[in-house]
Amino acid sequence: NAGVMQNPRHLVRRRGQEARLRCSPMKGHSHVYWYRQLPEEGLKFMVYLQKENIIDESGMPKERFSAEFPKEGPSILRIQQVVRGDSAAYFCASSPSHGRQPQHFGDGTRLSIL
């Protein structure tokens, strides 16, 4: 089953450390979306990437957060100098082409900040 793969599933970091979350899209999909989910909340869009390009990062905080989707390898969401408020579940979704639906989600990375 070549679904969207995210790792790690759980990540624990201390305040001030860096968190790197990885997402491999479904086979044949070249577009990746990252969403954040706080407890008891819906998912909030963060960033939309195509291979080697950021298409829309309007939902991503300007400070400490960055994302990339290199030509080879998974998409990476990077959070520098993590704070307690970064604790959340981070989900990645993929789609086959620009703006095309539906999006298929991975099982997420649950980030906990001590």
Add this chain to the structure above:
Amino acid sequence: GENVEQHPSTLSVQEGDSAVIKCTYSDSASNYFPWYKQELGKGPQLIIDIRSNVGEKKDQRIAVTLNKTAKHFSLHITETQPEDSAVYFCAATYGYGGSQGNLIFGKGTKLSVKP
């Protein structure tokens, strides 16, 4: 920008009864409306979707209706079963050819089906 409201936040039904979840959206340009089911510890799983050129869509026990004039859409689950218990999310976006395509989600409905 788009805003999606979802009601109710919790819903409890007896096994075999029907469940209805409603969503409203604000941006009349939105043209794609998916519904996702999320089980504990898992990612959202697409269960059904509808595009703005269609008023209703069915897939076995699940149906979605769309009223573009009123800007609301609903999920209907008939003959509910305990395994339908989960959190359900509606979402809206510009669909094909849109400049973004990112989904705007409602806050979710926790459905409990009592045996």
